[in-house]
Structure formats: structure tokens, C-alpha cells
Amino acid sequence: MVLDTMSRTVVLGVIGSDAHVVGITILEQALSAAGFDVVNLGVQTSQEEFAEAAVAHSAEAVLVSSLYGHAEQDCQGFHEVLEEADVDAMTYIGGNLAVGQDDFEQTRETFEELGFDRVFDSETDPEEAIAALERDLHVTTSESEQVTVTS
Amino acid sequence: MVLDTMSRTVVLGVIGSDAHVVGITILEQALSAAGFDVVNLGVQTSQEEFAEAAVAHSAEAVLVSSLYGHAEQDCQGFHEVLEEADVDAMTYIGGNLAVGQDDFEQTRETFEELGFDRVFDSETDPEEAIAALERDLHVTTSESEQVTVTS
Amino acid sequence: MIRDERIPSDELRRIDDEIRSGWSTGGDVDFEEAIRYHESLPASKRFADVLESADKPLLQPRAGVPRLDDQIELLEYLQDDGKADLLPTTIDSYTRDNEYGKAQEGLEKARETGEDTLNGFPAVNHGIEGCRELIDALDAPIEVRHGTPDARLLAAITFAGGFQSFEGGPISYNIPYTKRHGLEETIEKWQFVDRLAGAYTERGVRINREPFGPLTGTLVPPSIAIAIMIVEGQLAATQGVRSITLGYGQVGNVVQDVAALNALQKLGDEYLPDEVCVTTVFHEWMGGFPPDEARANGVISLGGMTAAIAQPDKVITKSPQEFQGVPTKEANAAGLRTTRQVIDMAIEQNIDIDGIAEEQDLIERETRCLMDTIFAHGDGDVVRGTIEAFDSGALDVPFAPSDSAKGAVLPARDDDGRVRIFEWADLEMDDDIKEIHKARLSQRADTEGREESFRMVADDVDAISDGKLIGRPQGKGGVGSAD
Amino acid sequence: MIRDERIPSDELRRIDDEIRSGWSTGGDVDFEEAIRYHESLPASKRFADVLESADKPLLQPRAGVPRLDDQIELLEYLQDDGKADLLPTTIDSYTRDNEYGKAQEGLEKARETGEDTLNGFPAVNHGIEGCRELIDALDAPIEVRHGTPDARLLAAITFAGGFQSFEGGPISYNIPYTKRHGLEETIEKWQFVDRLAGAYTERGVRINREPFGPLTGTLVPPSIAIAIMIVEGQLAATQGVRSITLGYGQVGNVVQDVAALNALQKLGDEYLPDEVCVTTVFHEWMGGFPPDEARANGVISLGGMTAAIAQPDKVITKSPQEFQGVPTKEANAAGLRTTRQVIDMAIEQNIDIDGIAEEQDLIERETRCLMDTIFAHGDGDVVRGTIEAFDSGALDVPFAPSDSAKGAVLPARDDDGRVRIFEWADLEMDDDIKEIHKARLSQRADTEGREESFRMVADDVDAISDGKLIGRPQGKGGVGSAD
Known part of the structure; x- marks a missing residue:
């Protein structure tokens, strides 16, 4: 199902000391299958590593994953680091973003204030993130895929 | 392991509306194997049925079982009924004799006051009841069996 | 002399009228109107x-409380939180x-005090209207479960009240449940229940009937249970x-x-x-449970595993609190979900255990011996044969409290x-099987x-609640705790 | 260049001295005195x-808290109320x-506040004295469980402290646990740990070593796990x-x-x-658990059932609260007792499932392919071969966070x-196996x-926590919840 469009590069990684690898492994597969060029930085990726990779690969989007509950600390100043490195990319974050906080809307607000363009919870399907990417990056896609968008 | 002694008759039954049959079925087997003549009245046996059977079979012991928690009510006046019928037998009771009452010594006292010669809890092995019977009825038995007595 | 013959229509009506006069709510039954309600x-x-x-085993718990609104709430909970596929309504002892x-x-007291003064739902007292309110309130089908030797009025009211499944039978709700009801008496009464279910069936409302398979619930040899199931099935048919x-x-x-469920x-x-x-229903372990929820969950899961392999049509689940009543x-909902998880994880695995066919063959041969002796005792009539075979001891159930079985x-x-x-x-059985x-x-x-002796029986009765399957000598067996 | 060769005695002493200077408690280690304590x-x-x-599978839970008295109390509880046969001490992340x-x-804060400020028992900080107080307080043997790439000081102190079993290995505590430690580095460090265990062994104190079999805990193909176990076993030997x-x-x-445990x-x-x-140890399901204790008990019981059939030497149990951390x-004790009940009910049943021998044969063939490629990559040296095979991807572990494996x-x-x-x-594998x-x-x-695709992988990762074994299409798979 490679899209009939130019390949777009996205950088993917788990931020901080988090070592949860399954989610991004599957997301990497899903993004590749959808036609993106994926740079997977893996787990325990620093803010600087995200920025360097985004510059080196001219990434159009930076996708940050966090599942161990310390996302807010790990992302403090992240967008400043990206800015300093002249990264001009969409930024998404997803996962278990807050521990013991049930109201996801509040979590979304927190991370939007930190500068993220989109915030996803841990129940998000890869398709949902891909559909958002396609819209945000103005990727031409087929109708049948657009109807799978649920958010 | 039939004992080297005259057969003694014991009457066995579950008193009241109680329908728990497994315990007395096994006790019947154990008593028979130990050489007793057993009259098993089965479940849901009334005070009068115990008395009639004891008279009819010249029983030397009446063994009452109760597992459904209403033993105290079911046994009120039981010894008066036995007396009126001229039953002169040892009386034992065993089972779950009190609901929600943890102190077995108190339960034992309650049933001794009602007239029972021996009171057993639900964890009693058949061997224990048999050993007590042999002592109370002065049954000659072998030494090896006496050492199995635990109460 | 009672035989395995269909009750004639006029006799059905006569008994029905008589039965329904036994309690005020009986008068509300109108067969034609009931058919319309079912439709x-x-x-x-x-x-x-x-x-x-x-296409896979459906799960059903046990549950019954006296008040209608409480019963609705309880069943809604088991349906929503327990994900029960089929619901029960267990009837009280009175x-x-x-x-x-x-x-x-008891019902009035329950309504006054809010306490559960009965150990089940008194469907006769709730009457047709109460039953239908329950049926209407739930999404899943509901079965009547009880233990009633003479269930004629209960059947008349619950069938008209919208229930489409009814547990029990003349042997299975006599032998394990009561001491003094004769078999002839309970067979006659259950012929009416089955005949009434048949009358609904003729009109397109197929009332499901479910003989109670576990019998005394204590180490019942499979062939004995299966023979009694077949007899009750034949009587109902x-x-x-x-x-x-x-x-x-x-x-x-x-x-x-697994072999027994296949043979059944x-x-x-x-x-x-x-x-x-x-169809078949598998009851999770009906004997004594460990006095510990963690261990009880192990017992329940072994039942789920068995169900995943044998794939009966229905499983009746136990709860981890089984020990305490x-x-x-x-x-109750936890027992459902534990069972569901085990079944759903194991059912697609194609688990084929050696020796099942051989064991099934043995169970079938034993069952045929018992069926043959029943037919022989009754000169071909299953009702007479059942009564005579129990009387002679050629058919028997272990640990039966009833005077109708030798036990x-x-x-x-x-x-x-x-x-x-x-x-x-x-018990009638070929020598080679013995x-x-x-x-x-x-x-x-x-x-x-050690020698084979009743000690093994006693030890086995307590084994699962003591944490093992087999009562090996190191395990102490308490007689009093055996039930 | 590091090879699979025994560390010479003088080199062992040199490293030991160096390592023990890394923290104050290291100085207390006296090998001869430690041998006497073990004796x-x-x-x-x-x-x-x-x-x-x-003569049957022994059960062991996971457990570790920062303070010594709390750890003693916790292990006493698991021993007495959980009936654990073997005890663990899980080490904290720092x-x-x-x-x-x-x-x-963290330890000092824990002592001040009484709160568990560390996620395990800091054995190095407790030192030899603290470890021995723990060993002395419990009746059962205790294993050190951790996840430490460089566990040299931890081994020196816990061995001298009386622990006789130590989990982990250079691959199994690297690949799933850390991103940047090189394999060559962790192998060198674990050679010391094993050499130290070997030094005790020479003196009659057989320290048990346990490579961590579950690896990434997520759908690891059995042959990959077994090959890595064999490599770590060879290195330790x-x-x-x-x-x-x-x-x-x-x-x-x-x-x-069952086939995998037999092959192992x-x-x-x-x-x-x-x-x-x-010997072998079976870990109950290490992937995602259902967010529901009742369903989790079903998962645990399936593990118990498997253990009853395969009869490994040890089972590491899970708890119904696995989902929440x-x-x-x-x-924790409930997980032990549920597992025990299932094993004790099922273990005497002689359950022999069709197809185990065939599956075992496949697993063995696959494992031999991997072992062959490891030996080939290292020209007969298992250390070189392991490093080179991971480097080329001929040996690989799914979902490995480490840079040392391609993942x-x-x-x-x-x-x-x-x-x-x-x-x-x-991954190196014969074409017919592929x-x-x-x-x-x-x-x-x-x-x-549907087509074979990564969607199956994603669905399978979530399946058991969603209540099924296989991630069939109807199940929604959330990526973020996959870990």
C-alpha cells in the first residue's frame, strides 16, 4: 500500500530513559508500509538526538513516544532544542503520558503547551497517527484510507 | 481389621433438615471396617427416628452429624426424647456445629450442656471418633490402634 | 402404574388447572397470551x-436474590461486568x-428490610408480571435453576412469565436434593413439567430443558451421570x-x-x-472448594481449560468465593471472567490429549450397560426401568441422600x-469393566x-479443597468437612 | 580480543580487588570467610x-523492597502465606x-520516611552483613534477580553475603534491558561474575546461575531464546x-x-x-497482562497448567496485579497459590498432548541452525561467534531495545x-524451516x-491483555499500549 506520492521522512524514537520498544517497532513497520521513510532512533533517545536526526534527514515530522510516565519532564525544553537546531517539523507525542491522571484532555493541553502539534493516548492505532500525518503533511492519499480516520 | 470382640451396634444419622450425606457415608464405612454394626439413618433424620432406631437395634452409641449450621436448634430436647424412649447409649455429635463462632471450646460446652458425651469439630478423622467409641464402650483393641488416637 | 407415555391433552389441562390453583399467581396464566408474549x-x-x-461455549453463572429490582440489578451486573452469555435465576428453598x-x-420481609431473607428468587410469588419484568429488563436469555422435586407450578408460572429454559428432572432433582420423595412421584410431576414445555414447543416456543448433570456433586462416575441424563432426556422427549x-x-x-463430555x-x-x-452443559467443579480465593481460581481455571478442549455448548461457572457460600x-463476575480468559486463550490451540478416545470408549460401554439394565428392568419402558433399577441397586448414585437410591x-x-x-x-456392570x-x-x-479402602474415598472427597486432585495418604481427610 | 576462555586466577583477583573498591561495602568481602559462612x-x-x-516444579515469586526489615517481612510472607519454595530478592534500578x-x-530516604523510595533491594548498599541477615532470617534459599549489565560488584557482595543463586547473563541482561552497552563489554563483565561463581564452586559452594530466558518478554520465538540460553550456559560453564x-x-x-521446555x-x-x-525455569507470561485481576488469574493458571505438563524444575510466578506494576x-502470594493449585491438581494426570514431539523437533532444528551459525561466525569460539552473529543479524531478538541486536x-x-x-x-535459518x-x-x-502483515504482530502483542491468545482482526490493537 505504498502511497502515490513523494516519500516523506519522519523521525521516530522513545524519549528519556524509557526502554519500551514494542510500540515504536510496530509504528515503524506501519509507517514504512504506508510509504514513509522512517528513521527509528529506538529507545532512550535524548532531545539532542531527536534534533540531530531531524536535521540530518530533513525530517518533516518528529514522532516521540513515551510509556514510562515521565514524558512531561523528558519533554521540558524539547521544542527549544529543536528550534535551536533549526528543525521545522511537525511534532507528535504519544503513549502513557501521565501517570495516575485520568483526564486525557488535560494531558493533551499540557503537551500542546509544551509545543507538540498532536498528542495521542496509548490506545491510538498506528492508522490514526498515519492519517493525521498524511493530513498535516498534505500527502495525497486514496479515499478508502481517509475513511479509516477516527480522530 | 475386624476387632477381636463382640460386635457393638451404633446408630448414625444427620439431624434436622440437613442433607449433607458424604460425611456419614464415609463414617459408616469406617465404623463397619472397624467391626461395628452400623445402622445408618441417613440425612434429614428427626430426633424421634434416632430414638426409635436406638431402641430397635439396642444401640450402644448414637452418632449425630450436622453440617448446615442449625445443630443447636435441631438438638434442643434431643436427650429428653432419648430418655423417654429409655435409650441408654453414648451420644456423640460432630460437624459444623456453629456458624460464625470461632471458639470451638465454647461450642463443645454448649453441646455438652445439651447432654452429648463427646463433641467433635468438622476436621475430625473417622479414626478419632472410632478410638473414642472403643474407649467409651470398653472395646478390646490392639495397641497399634490405640497409638493412632490423637484426642 | 406410571409409564413413559405422553400425557394426553385433556389430562394436561386438568393437572394444569389444579396446579395453578395452588397459589394466587397461578390464576394469571393464560397459555395463548403467553405464546404471544414469547413470540x-x-x-x-x-x-x-x-x-x-x-460457535463456542457460552458462559452462565448462578444467581438469585428475593427482590425483583435486586435480581435485575444482579443479572445486569453479571451480564455487563461478568460478560455472561446466558443468565440464571436461582429459586429460593421455600x-x-x-x-x-x-x-x-420472606419476600415481604425482604421488601421491608432490604435484606436477602430468602436464598433465591421466589418466582411463583413474583408471578407472571414479575417474571416478565425481569425478562424484559435483561438482554440475554434467562434460565430457571432450582432443585424442586415438584416444580409444576413453578414451571407453569415461569414459562408463562417468559423464561425459555428450565433446569432439573425427576431423578436429578430428587436423588441429590431430597430424602423422602419417591422416584415414581417425582417422575409423574416432571412428566407434567416436560409436557407443558412440549405444549409451548408445539406452538413454536421451544422451551429448553436441562437435566441437572452433577447429581450429588461428589466424585460421580461419568457413566452413572450420563445414563441418568439420557433417561431424563428420553422422558422429556x-x-x-x-x-x-x-x-x-x-x-x-x-x-x-473431555471423554465424558464427548460421550454425553x-x-x-x-x-x-x-x-x-x-446440547451439553459442563459444570465447573461442584465438590468442596479450597477455603482460599487464590486456590479457588486455580480450580475454576482447570474447569475453563477442560471446557476449551471439550467445547461443550455451555459452561456453568463457579466463583472464587465458592467455599463460603x-x-x-x-x-461471581470474576469467576465468569477467569473462565472466559482461559477458554479464549486455549480454545484455538487444538489441544488433543492422548487417551481421550480410549476413556470415552470405556465410558460409553459403561453407560450402555446401565441403559441396558434400565430397559431390561422395565421391559422396555424407561420409566418403569428407572424405578426398578434404582430399587434393585442396579442403578445407583454415590452419596445419594435420597431413600430412592441405595447410595x-x-x-x-x-x-x-x-x-x-x-x-x-x-450396580449393574460387565465383569470386564469391573x-x-x-x-x-x-x-x-x-x-x-496402602490397601484399597474407604480411606481413599474419604481422602479423595477432600482432596481438591486441600489443594490436590488425588487424596494421597499424606493428606489428612476430615470426615465432617467432607460435604 | 575477548574469547570464551577462563579468566586466570591472578586476573580474577586483580579485577576483584578493583571492583570491590567501587563502593565502601566491597572492602568487607573476605573469600575464605565467605566460604565458611556458606558451609x-x-x-x-x-x-x-x-x-x-x-521431585516437582518449585515455585518462586519476584519481590524486592529497599529496607532490610521490610524485605525480610515480605519474603517471610511469601514463604508462609504464598508457600514459595524458593525466594527472590529483586535489586533496585539504581x-x-x-x-x-x-x-x-534512596535507601536512607526509605529508612527515614518508611516509604519504598527504590524499586528493589540495594544489596550492594546493605553489604555483606545486611545480606546475611536476610539469608539467616528465611528458611528457603534466596536468588538475586536484577537486570544489571555490569553486575560484578553486586555478585561479589551477594555471593559473600550468602546468596547461592544469581540471575542474568551477558546477552539476557543486555539485549532486553539497555540500549548502549556493547555485547563485548557485557560478556567480559559476566565472565567475571561466572568466574567468581566458579571460584566458590571449586570450594564446594555451588553457586547456581540462571540466564534470563524471557529476553524481551514479547513473543520471542523459542529457538532464539534457547540458543541464547545455551550460549550463556556455555560461557558460565x-x-x-x-x-x-x-x-x-x-x-x-x-x-x-511444553515442546520448548523439553527442547531447552x-x-x-x-x-x-x-x-x-x-535445570530449567519456566516464567509465567511476561507480556502484557489484562487490566483485570480475574482475567489475570486465567493467564496465570494457563501457565500453571503448562508447568504441570512440562514439569520444569522451577516456575517463576506472576500475580493477578501484574497489569498495575x-x-x-x-x-503476589495469591499468584503463587493459584499456580500451586493448578499444578497440584494437574501434575498427576499424565496429560500427553499430540504434536509436542513434532514441535519439539522443529524447535531443536531451529536452535541447531542458530548454534551452528554462532560457531561458524566465531570460528568455533562461542564468544566471538555470538558478537559477530548479533552484529550480522544472523542472531537476533525481536523487540530488542539494545543497539547490540538488530531487532x-x-x-x-x-x-x-x-x-x-x-x-x-x-536471521540465519534453513530454507525448509522458513x-x-x-x-x-x-x-x-x-x-x-487478510494479508500477512505487521498488523498481525501488533494485534498479537496486545492479544492476551485483550483476553485472547491470537490477535484476530476483530480485536483492536493499540500501538501505544503494546509494551
Whole structure:
């Protein structure tokens, strides 16, 4: 199902000391299958590593994953680091973003204030993130895929 | 392991509306194997049925079982009924004799006051009841069996 | 003299009129109106159809409280939080003894105090209107579960009240439940229940009937249970029942349980008329439970595993609080979900255990011996044969409190934990089969270095609640705790 | 260049001295005095002897809290109320990162506030005295469980402190636990740990070593896990270890799990030197658990059932609170008792499932392919071969966070729920074996009416926590919840 469009590069990684690898492994597969060029930085990726990779690969989007509950600390100043490195990319974050906080809307607000363009919870399907990417990056896609968008 | 002694008759039954049959079925087997003549009245046996059977079979012991928690009510006046019928037998009771009452010594006292010669809890092995019977009825038995007595 | 013959229509009406005069709510029954009510129910509430068309085992708990709104709330919880596929309504003890007056007192007291003064739902007292309110409130089909020797009025009211499944039978709700009801008496009464279910069936409302398979719930040899299931199925079929669910209670040995469920379905199909749709229900362990929820969950899961392999049509679940009596609704739902998880994880695995076919063959041969002796005792009439065979002891149930059965046969586990017969008493069985049992029990005796004796029986009765399947000598067996 | 060679005695002493200077408690280690302490322990605390002489699977939970008295209380509870046969002491994360200073801060804070400010027992900070107080307080043998890439100081102190079993290995505590430690580095460090265990062994104190079998805990194909277990066993044997417990994490398909445990024991015996006593440990499901204790009990019970059939030497249990992280001690003990009940009911049943021998044969062939490629990559040296094979991708672990493994191989379940390989990447394997996997996955794709794709992988990762074994299309798979 490679899209009939130019390949777009996205950088993917788990931020901080988090070592949860399954989610991004599957997301990497899903993004590749959808036609993106994926740079997977893996787990325990620093803010600087995200920025360097985004510059080196001219990434159009930076996708940050966090599942161990310390996302807010790990992302403090992240967008400043990206800015300093002249990264001009969409930024998404997803996962278990807050521990013991049930109201996801509040979590979304927190991370939007930190500068993220989109915030996803841990129940998000890869398709949902891909559909958002396609819209945000103005990727031409087929109708049948657009109807799978649920958010 | 039939004992080297005259057969003694014991009457066995579950008193009241109680329908728990497994315990007395096994006790019947154990008593028979130990050489007793057993009259098993089965479940849901009334005070009068115990008395009639004891008279009819010249029983030397009446063994009452109760597992459904209403033993105290079911046994009120039981010894008066036995007396009126001229039953002169040892009386034992065993089972779950009190609901929600943890102190077995108190339960034992309650049933001794009602007239029972021996009171057993639900964890009693058949061997224990048999050993007590042999002592109370002065049954000659072998030494090896006496050492199995635990109460 | 009672025989296995269909009650004529006029006789049905006569008994029906008489029965319904036994309590005020009986007068409200109008058969034609009841048929219309059943016809108005959605397909999802047609018990027989839902059960017979399922592609994997459906789960059903046990549950009954006195007040209607409480019962609705309880069943909603088990449906929503327990994900029960089929729902129960368990009837109180007074109703089982036909003491509707006492049940009424209890119900009124429950309404005043808000306490559960009865141990079940007094459906006769709630009447048709109360029953239908319950049926209407829930999404899943609901079965009446009880233990009533004379369930005629209960059947008349609950059938008219919209229930489409009814547990019990003349043997299975007599032998394990009551001491003094004669078999002839309970057969006659259940012929009416089945005939009434048949009358609904004739009109397109297939009432599902479910003989109670576990019987005394304590180490019942599979062939004895299956023979009684077949007899009750035949009696129901004669009266016009066309949806019959034969039951079986887990003994705990997976090979024997799977073999028994296979044999139950196969022999049920073979012995019952072609026009009957035969399904099976597996009851999770009905014997004593460990006094510990964690261990109880292990017992429940072994049942789930067995169900995943044997794939009966229905599983009746236990709760981790089984030891202490009536479970909370949370524990009841937990038992459902634990069972569901095990079944859903194991059912697609194609687990094919060696020796099941052999064990099934043995169970089938034993069952045929028992069926043959029943037919012989009755000169071909299953009703007469059942009564005579129980009377002679050729048919017997271990640990039966009823005077109608000798209760002289005694089971014990073999070295693999399969239930064999230790004391045959007068049970009819081919000698070569008896030799097989004897050899298996002798093997166990060798393993344990002790004689075969009633001690094995006693130890086995307590084994699962003590944490093992087989009552090996190191385990202490308390007699009093045996029930 | 590092090779699979025994560290010479003088080199052992040199490293030992250097390592022990890393934290104040290191100075207290006196090898001769430690040998005398071990010799003073009763037979019931000699881990290797207890494990190797058991006649049925021994149960062991996971547990570790920062303060010594709390740890004693916790282990006493698991021993008395959980009836654990073997006890654990799980080490905190700071110690795993060799951050003894931070562990000390956490420990002191824990002592002040009474709160669990560390996620385990900082054994290095407690020192020899603290460790021995723990060993002395409990009746059962205790194992050190951690996840430390460089566990040299931890080993020096806990061995001298009286622990006789130590989990981990250079691959199994690297690949799943850390991103940047090189394999060459962790192998060198674990050679010291094994050499130190070997030094005790030479003196009659057989320290049991247990490579961590579950690896990434997520759908690891059995042959990959077994090959890594054999490699770590060989490395330990070279350094003088004589009691080795190879591990395996449940994948949830009973046939495959039993086959894998059989293969693990057989290949372990075959590949490791004769003087090594090889035992096996089965980890109950290490993947995501259902967010529901009732369903979690079902998952745990399936593990117990598998253990009853395969009869490994040890079972590491899970608790019904697995979903929410660290369980209460009550939940931890409940997991033990549920497992015990299932094993004790099922273990005497002689359950022999069809297809185990065939699956075992496949697993053995796959493992031999991997072992062959490791030896080939290293020109006969297993250390070089392991490093080179991981580097080339000929050896790989799915979902490996470590940079030392490609993590490019991807597993998916087949139509029976057995874990097959969907994406081989550069994993070395005979073509006919690849064809078998391909055929099995294609059968599943047919059943589900969809293409084989990473979606199956994603669905399978979430399946058990969603209540099924196989991630069939109807199940929604959330990526973020996949870990």
C-alpha cells in the first residue's frame, strides 16, 4: 500500500530513559508500509538526538513516544532544542503520558503547551497517527484510507 | 481389621433438615471396617427416628452429624426424647456445629450442656471418633490402634 | 402404574388447572397470551436458539436474590461486568419445598428490610408480571435453576412469565436434593413439567430443558451421570420437548472430563429421538472448594481449560468465593471472567490429549450397560426401568441422600485421578469393566503403599479443597468437612 | 580480543580487588570467610541442591523492597502465606545502573520516611552483613534477580553475603534491558561474575546461575531464546559454574511451551559440559497482562497448567496485579497459590498432548541452525561467534531495545497460536524451516481473510491483555499500549 506520492521522512524514537520498544517497532513497520521513510532512533533517545536526526534527514515530522510516565519532564525544553537546531517539523507525542491522571484532555493541553502539534493516548492505532500525518503533511492519499480516520 | 470382640451396634444419622450425606457415608464405612454394626439413618433424620432406631437395634452409641449450621436448634430436647424412649447409649455429635463462632471450646460446652458425651469439630478423622467409641464402650483393641488416637 | 407415555391433552389441562390453583399467581396464566408474549421476544432472548447456534461455549453463572429490582440489578451486573452469555435465576428453598406462603413472608420481609431473607428468587410469588419484568429488563436469555422435586407450578408460572429454559428432572432433582420423595412421584410431576414445555414447543416456543448433570456433586462416575441424563432426556422427549441440554459436572481429570463430555453428546444424540436438538452443559467443579480465593481460581481455571478442549455448548461457572457460600456479585463476575480468559486463550490451540478416545470408549460401554439394565428392568419402558433399577441397586448414585437410591456405590480416584468405582454394591456392570476399574485402583494402592479402602474415598472427597486432585495418604481427610 | 576462555586466577583477583573498591561495602568481602559462612548454612538453604533434588516444579515469586526489615517481612510472607519454595530478592534500578550513591540516598530516604523510595533491594548498599541477615532470617534459599549489565560488584557482595543463586547473563541482561552497552563489554563483565561463581564452586559452594530466558518478554520465538540460553550456559560453564538453570518465558500455546521446555532441557544437556547440572525455569507470561485481576488469574493458571505438563524444575510466578506494576504481597502470594493449585491438581494426570514431539523437533532444528551459525561466525569460539552473529543479524531478538541486536526479526502467531517468525530479516535459518513458518502464517492469514502483515504482530502483542491468545482482526490493537 505504498502511497502515490513523494516519500516523506519522519523521525521516530522513545524519549528519556524509557526502554519500551514494542510500540515504536510496530509504528515503524506501519509507517514504512504506508510509504514513509522512517528513521527509528529506538529507545532512550535524548532531545539532542531527536534534533540531530531531524536535521540530518530533513525530517518533516518528529514522532516521540513515551510509556514510562515521565514524558512531561523528558519533554521540558524539547521544542527549544529543536528550534535551536533549526528543525521545522511537525511534532507528535504519544503513549502513557501521565501517570495516575485520568483526564486525557488535560494531558493533551499540557503537551500542546509544551509545543507538540498532536498528542495521542496509548490506545491510538498506528492508522490514526498515519492519517493525521498524511493530513498535516498534505500527502495525497486514496479515499478508502481517509475513511479509516477516527480522530 | 475386624476387632477381636463382640460386635457393638451404633446408630448414625444427620439431624434436622440437613442433607449433607458424604460425611456419614464415609463414617459408616469406617465404623463397619472397624467391626461395628452400623445402622445408618441417613440425612434429614428427626430426633424421634434416632430414638426409635436406638431402641430397635439396642444401640450402644448414637452418632449425630450436622453440617448446615442449625445443630443447636435441631438438638434442643434431643436427650429428653432419648430418655423417654429409655435409650441408654453414648451420644456423640460432630460437624459444623456453629456458624460464625470461632471458639470451638465454647461450642463443645454448649453441646455438652445439651447432654452429648463427646463433641467433635468438622476436621475430625473417622479414626478419632472410632478410638473414642472403643474407649467409651470398653472395646478390646490392639495397641497399634490405640497409638493412632490423637484426642 | 406410571409409564413413559405422553400425557394426553385433556389430562394436561386438568393437572394444569389444579396446579395453578395452588397459589394466587397461578390464576394469571393464560397459555395463548403467553405464546404471544414469547413470540414478541427478540431472537436474542430465545434461549434454545441462542444456545444451539453458538460457535463456542457460552458462559452462565448462578444467581438469585428475593427482590425483583435486586435480581435485575444482579443479572445486569453479571451480564455487563461478568460478560455472561446466558443468565440464571436461582429459586429460593421455600419454593423448592412448595412452601409459597413462607416464601411470601420472606419476600415481604425482604421488601421491608432490604435484606436477602430468602436464598433465591421466589418466582411463583413474583408471578407472571414479575417474571416478565425481569425478562424484559435483561438482554440475554434467562434460565430457571432450582432443585424442586415438584416444580409444576413453578414451571407453569415461569414459562408463562417468559423464561425459555428450565433446569432439573425427576431423578436429578430428587436423588441429590431430597430424602423422602419417591422416584415414581417425582417422575409423574416432571412428566407434567416436560409436557407443558412440549405444549409451548408445539406452538413454536421451544422451551429448553436441562437435566441437572452433577447429581450429588461428589466424585460421580461419568457413566452413572450420563445414563441418568439420557433417561431424563428420553422422558422429556416423550412429552414433546425438543431442546435438551444434558449436563455433566467436572471431576477434575481433564482426559476423563473431555471423554465424558464427548460421550454425553454422542450418546445423547444416539439415544434421544432425531427431532430433539441435544446440547451439553459442563459444570465447573461442584465438590468442596479450597477455603482460599487464590486456590479457588486455580480450580475454576482447570474447569475453563477442560471446557476449551471439550467445547461443550455451555459452561456453568463457579466463583472464587465458592467455599463460603453465596458469592458477592463481584466474585461471581470474576469467576465468569477467569473462565472466559482461559477458554479464549486455549480454545484455538487444538489441544488433543492422548487417551481421550480410549476413556470415552470405556465410558460409553459403561453407560450402555446401565441403559441396558434400565430397559431390561422395565421391559422396555424407561420409566418403569428407572424405578426398578434404582430399587434393585442396579442403578445407583454415590452419596445419594435420597431413600430412592441405595447410595451404596462408592467412587475413588485412580492413579491418574480419574474417578473409578471402588465399591460396586449392586450396580449393574460387565465383569470386564469391573476388572478395569479394579486394576486401576490397585495401581493406585501400589503407588501409595496402602490397601484399597474407604480411606481413599474419604481422602479423595477432600482432596481438591486441600489443594490436590488425588487424596494421597499424606493428606489428612476430615470426615465432617467432607460435604 | 575477548574469547570464551577462563579468566586466570591472578586476573580474577586483580579485577576483584578493583571492583570491590567501587563502593565502601566491597572492602568487607573476605573469600575464605565467605566460604565458611556458606558451609555453615543448613542444607535447606543450598539453592542448587534444593532445586536439583526437587521431585516437582518449585515455585518462586519476584519481590524486592529497599529496607532490610521490610524485605525480610515480605519474603517471610511469601514463604508462609504464598508457600514459595524458593525466594527472590529483586535489586533496585539504581544498582542495576551501578549508581550506588543514588541507591544509598534512596535507601536512607526509605529508612527515614518508611516509604519504598527504590524499586528493589540495594544489596550492594546493605553489604555483606545486611545480606546475611536476610539469608539467616528465611528458611528457603534466596536468588538475586536484577537486570544489571555490569553486575560484578553486586555478585561479589551477594555471593559473600550468602546468596547461592544469581540471575542474568551477558546477552539476557543486555539485549532486553539497555540500549548502549556493547555485547563485548557485557560478556567480559559476566565472565567475571561466572568466574567468581566458579571460584566458590571449586570450594564446594555451588553457586547456581540462571540466564534470563524471557529476553524481551514479547513473543520471542523459542529457538532464539534457547540458543541464547545455551550460549550463556556455555560461557558460565567455561568459567567453572556447575549449576545452571536455563530459562524460558511462556508464549501461551501449551504445545509450543511444553515442546520448548523439553527442547531447552535436552539441548542444554547436550551442549553443556557433562559436569554441569542443567535445570530449567519456566516464567509465567511476561507480556502484557489484562487490566483485570480475574482475567489475570486465567493467564496465570494457563501457565500453571503448562508447568504441570512440562514439569520444569522451577516456575517463576506472576500475580493477578501484574497489569498495575508492583503487586501487593497478598496478590503476589495469591499468584503463587493459584499456580500451586493448578499444578497440584494437574501434575498427576499424565496429560500427553499430540504434536509436542513434532514441535519439539522443529524447535531443536531451529536452535541447531542458530548454534551452528554462532560457531561458524566465531570460528568455533562461542564468544566471538555470538558478537559477530548479533552484529550480522544472523542472531537476533525481536523487540530488542539494545543497539547490540538488530531487532529486525518480527514474530507472529500462527493459526494455533504458536509463535512463528513473520519477518526473518538476516536471521540465519534453513530454507525448509522458513517454509514451515511461512506456511503456518499463511494458514492464519487465510483463516482471517487478510494479508500477512505487521498488523498481525501488533494485534498479537496486545492479544492476551485483550483476553485472547491470537490477535484476530476483530480485536483492536493499540500501538501505544503494546509494551
